């Protein structure tokens with residue numbers, strides 16, 4: 001394996017008595033689709049929050065692309081190339097889909113107050129490039145026709161895609177998706193799968209939290225299982241699926257039945 | 270009506286062609302603004318009191334647009350905004366009056382006042398970065414009061430502000446050697462001081478409108494709105510929310526600083542009384558009533574709330590005399606009563622303000638095929 005893109009070492013997080021993460025160590029190689037699964041409350045989202053700087057871990061830390069990540073500095077995580085979506089969709093509800101994605105370009109653009117007021121050629125060119133990129137990304141995730149709709153008026157599935165487009169706008173090296181298939185129907189899930197595979201093919205490493213076991217096992221190169229804040233196992237899907245601890249902790253059924261995704265709250269939405 | 274092509278909305282809304290009727294509306298508005306002093310003074314025969322009210326309305330437009338950056342765009346509730354107006358006003362008062370014997374020119378003081386007010390904006394913003402909603406409102410309220418109390422008490426041991434008596438004899442506004450205290454002759458037309466002041470205020474207010482419009486439609490403006498909509502998501506998008514919020518506080522405050530300087534030069538007198546909490550509340554009402562975050566709405570709110578209470582005041586006595594034969598409620602109480610009633614009605618029936626941003630129009634736009 002080449003040098004990892006992300007290396008988490010001994011990450012721990014407590015919420016007053018609740019140990020949401022206990023000494024979690026894992027590493028993700030460039031170009032991988034890495035799955036993170038586990039029952040509700042296992043600490044998956046907390047892991048994302050620590051990684052993206054929304055929470056400061058109580059122990060351990062992250063190395064990203066060879067350099068340590070500063071704790072609790074979300075905008076710097078984005079600058080370093082880590083983008084994310086949220087389990088409970090967090091779009092800018094009263095902005096259009098296009099504007100949402102344009103906000104994603106913030107971190108890769110520079111215009112300030114003076115540029116905004118004078119609208120000099122440089123600012124105008126930058127602004128045009130932001131809009132163009134936003135349109136491309138909306139097209140890329142398949143919601144170009146919704147560009148001028150307010151984010152809050154998009155369907156659930158389209159909102160999830162919009163979040164992905166906004167995250168991609170930051171030009172991430174690592175894209176972290178927190179249950180992107182939740183609330184999607186079978187057709188939307190199939191499209192999402194194609195989309196994630198395409199994102200990886202375009203050179204972005206993907207870290208995927210998902211309850212849909214079929215989606216995870218079919219898509220991921222490696223899968224880690226969290227249970228009560230602890231990393232239970234980390235391996236290729238075929239091995240993880242057969243691990244007795246995993247079956248007990250999460251899948252809760254024989255491997256051939258596990259594909260039904262019984263544990264997910266969004267499993268049958 | 271025919272000039273609104275449905276298909277043009279597609280590619281780039283920023284550079285979409287502006288329909289002819291919009292141009293006509295703009296031209297009409299420009300003409301109205303240009304002739305307003307004559308309409309008020311001459312045609313309507315309302316006299317100087319109304320010209321003064323008109324000038325104040327223009328100042329309030331600047332204030333409301335400044336506060337709108339903080340409250341409307343960035344979504345940060347600020348109840349101490351008038352402090353920045355005070356900073357600008359006292360800056361002008363102290364640097365151009367017999368109080369210190371300084372008589373610096375307006376072109377130097379006004380930008381300096383804007384900068385100092387911007388600095389105060391950062392000073393207010395820095396400790397409140399983690400606060401939102403109610404908590405932020407309380408802290409900003411305290412800030413506004415602290416500034417006023419300082420102005421009230423900085424007359425001893427060293428007399429800086431002259432305390433509650435305020436500073437009087439302030440130099441009138443003058444630009445390029447032309448004083449606005451005397452009639453100004455422009456291209457053969459003689460402008461009385463109040464009218465000349467109106468044009469200067471209007472010009473600066475248009476500048477403020479221009480700057481706000483440009484900011485709204487920019488990378489910074491989008492970042493402000495993103496913070497308002499969802500701060501966590503904004504951070505995850507790489508927005509340094511600390512700096513962007515401070516920028517909102519500073520920009521908003523600087524508009525207040527300019528307006529304050531103009532106020533001082535216009536009134537020739539400032540005292541802490543002019544910068545009470547009620548003034549902050551008034552400016553906030555203008556923003557909320559007009560349509561938070563929507564520039565034309567905020568302007569409308571500022572104009573209405575500066576003019577209507579005055580109109581009530583003038584109408585109160587004659588109307589009551591006509592109806593009841595004598596005055597039942599004194600004009601000042603009636604004015605506040607009606608003002609409160611108007612606020613309640615607007616918030617009940619138009620919770621997004623009188624002229625909210627045309628979200629519905631925008632969402633109906635579809636991109637081209």
Ligand SMILES: Nc1ncnc2c1ncn2[C@@H]1O[C@H](COP(=O)(O)OP(=O)(O)O)[C@@H](O)[C@H]1O
Nearest residue numbers: 015018020038039040041042043044045046047
């Ligand atoms: N901000 C928080 N404050 C307190 N407890 C939290 C917070 N976030 C998560 N937790 C707790 O941490 C545990 C892990 O939650 P989470 O990471 O959301 O799980 P998952 O995403 O795997 O379902 C849960 O017990 C949850 O209640």
Ligand SMILES: [Mg+2]
Nearest residue numbers: 044045046087
């Ligand atoms: Mg979760």
